[in-house]
Amino acid sequence: MSEKNDHSNCQCNDSNCAGEVDEVELRRQFLHKISTITMGTMTLALFPATAGDGSDGETAGGADLAGGNPADKESRPVYGFLVDTEKCIGAGKCLTACRVENNVPEGNYRTWVERYIHFKDGTVQVDLVPEEGFAGSNMPKVDPESVDRSYFVPKLCNHCEDAPCNQVCPVPASYKSPEGFELIDTDQCVGCSYCVQACPYGVRFINHDTGAADKCTWCYHRVMRDEQPACVEACPVGARLFGRVDDPESEISKRIAKIPTQVLKEHLGTGPKVRYVGISEEVT
Amino acid sequence: MNWIRAFVRDTRHLWTLLFLVVASGAGFLFVRSKMIPESFGQYGPYRATAMTDLAALPSRFQADATCLECHEDVGEERAEAVHITVRCVHCHGLGEEHIVQARKAAESSDVSIDPASDWDGDFMTKIDLYITKDRATCLACHESVVGMPEDFQKIDVAEHLEEMGAGEPEDPETCFECHGGHDTAP
């Protein structure tokens, strides 16, 4: 299973810790299964007419990105996202692309880029990359001589395996699509903001145009028609990589197999699916 | 049978109460049955058509393939360029209107395509096509900023221009004089 592969890859690639991770992973999957079964039973009890009838789903899409019948567990694609902070130049092309693509209101962010500067004196400075990039912005300049190392960290929804935002949603507004996308049904959202509180990564917000919770969808609509997410499409340096991690031949699978990657706030057990290359522990 | 009559009499208020509770419960279930969306529960406890709605959203950020449908020549020009990773829309804008017009024009000769306009600098609102040779376009990525990877081509403009002995450093088209456009050389 690529998912397991995915997890045993975090930080350590040596075989010593693989067993331990596997065990944790198995336990997590088991618990997940139990909760799914319990939920399914409850749903069945309450909605006998509708639950369990998942035989005739259809989705558009070709062979590369999209594909598989969501109702058929075997053929469901598994997606992953890889952010390479060693490549990101902080130009902000992804930010405008996302805003345009998804009509994100001013002041809210489906994705953003942070800059981490580790100074020689041991201090760390974090700031937000302006949407037009640093060029032309009036952000104060940093003296390169004082900097030990620095890098940009793009942020977006992690589409967590066990998403706490989904867990807390009291209505059927937060759901996981059969392809593993964590999505929002704007028509069902009551706007209670509990999911905004529950997300450890700060990716959710209330969209005041719709009065509903909003966040990055990994451009579900594009992926379903075999296109790359807008931010990935827009990145001129390949710092964002999206693809099927169930396919060992995909670029993302090959990269993940080769380089050590990390996820954010791993200790919270949310199972984030955005993997990072080259971040240090200061990155929250 | 007196005790039955007595029992009914003594508990009549409770039966009335029970009736009210059951009636409101039934009312609730009735309203609920009307409120549940049809596709609810198809894949899980959510509205399955929500996904279809979402998947139907248009793709606004255009990949180069869209542009190359007509501008094949540019495709050839750029084939070997370092900047092949830079999308058409980064320098030319989204051009949503332009694409609509071009697609119509391809079908009917009555439709003409508006000429490209100058850049107003706003990628967000500008959906008409623009052509720019403004050096801001280059510097948006290349201006040296703390945080960039070591191996990325960073430019300190003043320094670079002086080094190269550029004639008119203030000219917005300075970059293009040496580096070309579509076929940018390093």
Added chain:
Amino acid sequence: MPETSFVFPNDPHVPWSIMIVLYPYITGLVAGAFVVSALYHVFHQEVLKPVASLALVTALCFCAFATLPLLLHLHHPERAFYIMFMPSFTSAMSGFGFIYNFYILLLLVEVWLVFRPTIVERASTHSGISGVIYRVLALGVREISDRSRALDQWLIRALAIIGIPAACVLHGYVGFLFGAVKANPWWSTALMPVIFLVSAIVSGIAALILLYLFFSWRRGVKPDADCVRSLSRYLWGSLIVAFSLEMLELIHMAYESSAEWHVLSTLLTEHLAFSYGVVQVLIGSVVPFFLLMIATRPKLPPWMMNALSGLAGILLLVQVFAMRWNVVVGGQIFSKSFRGFVEFPLHWGGREGLVAAGIILVLPLVALWGASKLLPLWQTSES
């Protein structure tokens, strides 16, 4: 660890307003007042008889308005019922509709059974509008036999017994809503439901002391000294437990000093210094502790006991409000980047403004005043 401030760009929009401070405050008053009525109905604390009916009706009046702050807060209040039509069973919040409805139904039935003799009697004797109200409330049953009365008494006790765990669930659930958010280190503790519950009891008893003193004064009757003393003792006891738990939680956090402690300590020392240190701890807990210590002394003259208990009651109502404030506001003004703070927005006007909040707090009292006109809240005590 962090040297410079950085907040996640979505975090400046604080999602939960003062309405979410009010909601646990009001449900806390409900749970607390109910516990007092249960002390009489279930645990046979005869000394509390004078306030037993008042406690029950107070619980109902506050319960009736408990959803109002939530509805004002929701961005789509018209979809509020979705929470019961299609509840998501993984969500703690989806339990709200069921718990709340069960509880308010229980309160309604219990109040109705307690006051049914009066309602039935007045349905025949009163005319005009009040007569109509009583006849509607009588639900068309206009006679009471001894046997039906005995049955009702039995039911009242049964409902009161069910009501105790229900009140605990109603309010423990509110604490759980915060305590189970693992993304938020200021909230995420298993002690949260317990602290909410105990402080709810504090606020409920404090409110009842004040209401009892107020109504007695309005009616020109001397408040029952034993009852006030007993209430004060319960108040003192629950204050001690509540305050100990609150401090225990804080000390535990500080002693454990986990990764996020740096942001929590800044939160406490800089952002909540006044509302936590001064209001919740000093004025709201330490001062009432001593006031109640004196007030509960048996030899104290009643007027002095009433004054001290009343003052402690006011301070404790403020304390519990501050506790809710510090949880709800404190948990939202630090960014989940753990590197910076944001402003908590307060406005006078608007759906979620201070004026609306003030009105919400007054409405249950207006309802209580109306109920006191309609139902004989004191009959049981003076008959």
